[in-house]
Amino acid sequence: MAPKWQDLADRLAAEIRRGDFAPGQHLPHIRDLVAAGEGSKATVHTAYKALEAQGLVTSSRGHGTIVRPHGPVRPVRLVSKRVVLREFTRDDVDDVLAIIGDDKVTAWLSFDSRNRDQAIAMIEGALERAQQEPRTEYYLAVTKQGDNRVIGFARISFAGVKAGKLGYAIAAPEWGRGYATDAARALTTFAFTELGLHRISAAIGPENAASIAMVEKLGFTREGVLRDHVFTNGSWRDSILYSVLEHEWQA
Ligand SMILES: CC(C)(COP(=O)(O)OP(=O)(O)OC[C@H]1O[C@@H](n2cnc3c(N)ncnc32)[C@H](O)[C@@H]1OP(=O)(O)O)[C@@H](O)C(=O)NCCC(=O)NCCS
Incomplete structure (x- = not known):
């Protein structure tokens, strides 16, 4: 069985690739995902780090991790x-x-x-x-x-x-x-x-x-x-x- 952080990272990565988050948007604050039962602070933090390693988000800063712009601003x-x-x-x-x-x-x-x-x-x-x-x-x-x-x-x-x-x-x-x-x-x-x-x-x-x-x-x-x-x-x-x-x- 994949570790919990891996499941969370995979799910969030799929959502980012699908375009569920606008470029520049913040991912949920870690404490909100903890409160929503996604796992411990360490689990969510590790999942966010995995997304960062995939280049899908920029580094965690302030109140959340920022989704890296992943496409043209106005697609043609x-x-x-x-x-x-x-x-x-x-x-x-x-x-x-x-x-x-x-x-x-x-x-x-x-x-x-x-x-x-x-x-x-x-x-x-x-x-x-x-x-x-x-x-x-x-x-x-x-x-x-x-x-x-x-x-x-x-x-x-x-x-x-x-x-x-x-x-x-x-x-x-x-x-x-x-x-x-x-x-x-x-x-x-x-x-x-x-x-x-x-x-x-x-x-x-x-x-x-x-x-x-x-x-x-x-x-x-x-x-x-x-x-x-x-x-x-x-x-x-x-x-x-x-x-x-x-x-x-x-x-
Ligand atoms: C140039 C290229 C993009 C053309 O693509 P294509 O989809 O085959 O082009 P089209 O089917 O729209 O045909 C363009 C015209 O070239 C003509 N043509 C095609 N091959 C030809 C050839 N070997 N000699 C003379 N004319 C030729 C066609 O007959 C057509 O004119 P027509 O409609 O009056 O018959 C394609 O050959 C290619 O990718 N070449 C390699 C990359 C390249 O050269 N890019 C351009 C760099 S400047």
């Missing part, structure tokens, strides 16, 4: 014809790894293939930056309609004056079905209409025919070449810079 969900763009969750690691750990995909990106720890770090980083106020990055998971599994990502990060950089990738088995076009269109529309951006750019490897076809189809204009723009897969690579301006955008 964009629904388009074929895909849904949503915030990442920590459960997305395997799906993310299938994308950013795949050389077929990363051959076209600005970074080399990543391992599981790096996939976890990517999600943690995206969630952390999603909590910033003001938010300057929208790094979203792409899923199919009616299926919560992640098949790609799309990202806008602010850079410059009312400007954003667009990035995206789709898992290789799902290529050619219009998912990236849909995702990029939805995110660009969101950036112009909801975020008030004026300019969105995308830097694409000169040989990335699919990505170039996609932005041209969406109405982006070719601006020029960024020389030795990224160092990836062991060498420097140029990028072709594309952009679209607010008044040019036709969703």
Whole structure:
């Protein structure tokens, strides 16, 4: 039988993950849980320490333990014809790894293939930056309609004056079905209409025919070449810079 503190910690962890506590909210004071029959002071204290070790709460201070913010302050969900763009969750690691750990995909990106720890770090980083106020990055998971599994990502990060950089990738088995076009269109529309951006750019490897076809189809204009723009897969690579301006955008 698991010790009493462990049962309590497991139950509270499930409640925190489910979102029963708002980010920043305090957990109940230890003495209230003792009074409610959850166990001795030591039991509750040990359970809280276990939650802290899992990174679900910050340290016990004052009258209670504070729930660590565990997600974006205002989660974004964009629904388009074929895909849904949503915030990442920590459960997305395997799906993310299938994308950013795949050389077929990363051959076209600005970074080399990543391992599981790096996939976890990517999600943690995206969630952390999603909590910033003001938010300057929208790094979203792409899923199919009616299926919560992640098949790609799309990202806008602010850079410059009312400007954003667009990035995206789709898992290789799902290529050619219009998912990236849909995702990029939805995110660009969101950036112009909801975020008030004026300019969105995308830097694409000169040989990335699919990505170039996609932005041209969406109405982006070719601006020029960024020389030795990224160092990836062991060498420097140029990028072709594309952009679209607010008044040019036709969703
Ligand atoms: C680029 C990428 C995101 C496209 O994803 P996708 O879901 O297959 O894209 P779509 O199905 O929406 O297709 C986009 C367009 O590219 C075209 N296309 C696809 N593969 C192509 C290829 N090999 N050569 C030329 N055009 C191609 C499609 O025909 C489509 O145009 P169409 O609708 O006029 O036919 C995907 O290939 C990918 O993840 N690549 C690796 C990562 C990457 O390159 N990210 C972008 C970095 S700038």
